[in-house]
Amino acid sequence: MTTMEESPRSPEAKIGMRVEDLWDIQEPQLSPNDKLNACFESIPVSAFPLPPSNQEIEIKSDATLAEAVKILAKHNILSAPVVDVDAPEDASWIDRYIGVVEFAGIAVWILHQSEPTSPKSPSSGTVIAAAANRMTSALELDPLDLGSAATASGNFFEDLISSDLYKNTKVRDISGSFRWAPFLALERSNSFLTMLLLLSKYKMKSVPVVDLGAGRIDNIITQPAVIHMLAECSGLQWFESWGDKKLSEVGLPLVTPSQIIKVYEDEPVLQAFKLMRKQRIGGVPVIQRGGSKAVGNISLQDVQFLLTAPEIYHDYRAITVKDFLTVVPTTSDLSTCKKDCTVKELIQLLDHKKILRVYVVDDDGNLEGLITLRDIISRLVHEPHGYFGDFFDGVLPLPPNSRV
Template sequence: MVTMEESPRSPEAKVGLRVEDLWDVQEAQLSPDEKLNACFESIPVSAFPLPPSNQEVEIKSDTTLAEAVKLLAQHNILSAPVVDVDAPEDASWIDRYIGIVEFAGIVVWILHQSDPTSPRSPSSGSAISAAVNGITSAFEHETLGLESAMTTSGNFFEDLTSSQLYKDTKVHDISGSFRWAPFLALERSNSFLTMLLLLSKYKMKSVPVVDLGTGRIQNIITQSSVIHMLAECVGLQWFESWGTKKLSQVGLPMVTQNHIIKVYEDEPVLQAFKLMRKKRIGGLPVMKRAGGTRAIGNISLQDVQFLLTAPEIYHDYRSITAKDFLTAVRSYIEKHVGTFPMSGELITCNTDCTIKELIQLLDHEKIHRVYVADNDGNLKGLITLRDIISRLVHEPRGYFGDFFDGVLPMPPNSRV
């Protein structure tokens, strides 16, 4: 067993020790689950470690899409808060920040604008020109059709990234075309329990923490950072009482074989991204066509960056299938070792895996999902970061009260 003495004394480990101190003084009649809830309710989110300085990124509302994509890719992050450049210096946080801009949202918005098979757009170049001149609208097209995705080639993405549409459109121009709301933020005094529930049950990818004194976002807590915190708690009493349980003992995997959303190797890669946004998931497996139960790789939302930051890797492809995408991206990453995390690999575990082993695997591989497979490589289920967090805490009856009052609903014309 790994003990706290053997692991680095990171800021995350100190949070674990704080939980340990609280665990020891909880009332004896409480169940382990109730004790954990009580511990996390007693710790403010201000105790959560701040992210590395290279990940403290805010994007101004007058930033172009090209600049926003470059910033997100450089910092290897999927999203960032958008600051309204017209907000007064003394604005409250709710007036200072427009919302969260997502990498995938930018990509999907651009692809809607420049659908190469639109009846009004016989070629990719003319589609882009039409969009720039206002002939097409982000709301005129439904999600990308299969025919469109099948004919999309590397040349199309090269044309797209050199277009005026891409270079001139500002982040604030697309604020109604993808998921900006709900834009929830926690105050520094809110609890760990609130944060964990928002990341799990309420399906937020990240939770901003604001400093009311300055009106600025102080921290952004992600699902990955919570998993890293848990990995640093291996060896502590409270963690071991929960982490040594096998997956089946805590109700995992929640997504079984028949409910895994997937694409086949010969389907267009844009179909994969379309499914991810439609189903609001972070990734999916690429399956062999023969048999249909074995996977050759995984495509995640983070991989959308390669459609816009490295379109030259698809230059020789007539159409980009999911298999082509995996092959091209893997080759590109091998030539740029250290620049990008490894992409496209399918990470699996078996049903005898414990929660602790699963958390350590997720943290070590820096991934958001693990597939449960049998000894022959057939997929049996899927476990995400959110699934694990949801098994750590539970929502007490009436816990949030009027917390969500005033939160804007998703825009009616939201595409993704």
């Protein structure tokens, strides 16, 4: 049988070996959890492998939302850093970038334009700015009356993305919706521990790493990339001692059945997207009417299909969640596990399927909990008292309890 020592090691596995070496020299009185913290604190983020493509995709701040969507779709990515076109050539990285724009952020803007009072054809830049300003506070709105939306028909999304509002609104106009403002990034010398805490406790989905000398982004570390790194560490002592534990032993799932926000398959898909926006979550399970069995999953990222292929949805406001899952089959791949699943098995499932969340179910398929990538990382490390100090000075975190 081929052992890990005999097999070619991936860049991610080499990181695991580095943790293994550090594990062996930690103070013996430390708990396993404190040992892991100390190991990750000793590794700089510059050691994290670059993405396979190593493509540096950036979006200019004067690009329109329509142009940004095309760039994201072309490169099959969900987010990209935004470069301030007005920054001088010798600007530092903190002045060069204004944030990271995501499909999800554009989705929030799009959904806010679906309000009956939203202008569809602005006559001036002032209207565009006003629409963008309304979008930045959209998360604070009360739930909408979707009764009329469920029965109205028409080429809603086709009309919206062909409008002057969509074509003329610049990425910088919606910068208030960016996850952190101003741009938050790590330096190459910052530690893995800092990066892992930002991706878990501090609810960032990706962490840019900047090269101070060049004043540019050197790498973007995502939650899925960290999960892949952990999957590649299978067989190592430090990983197995943690990964062989059952979910309940590490306190998972964090979200109980009563806390799971869900939609029924016969509800309009518009309601599903607006529910995600209002609750500040990235996805919801689709449930059979009259039961608690999950039959699919829909995420805020799926709104990209409405932005890139709106001709599919000629009756957008009337289409149900079930119909949407039929048209976009990739979203219906509901991934589940049982309570007796191990952390290692869960990580391998997430990595293999390239998904962001897994639903815990009983033998009959009824929901018993929800686990996200962030939940797993949060069980790997913990934040020491006073660890960040003034690290967050000048940045604005997400509202509490956000699970996007």
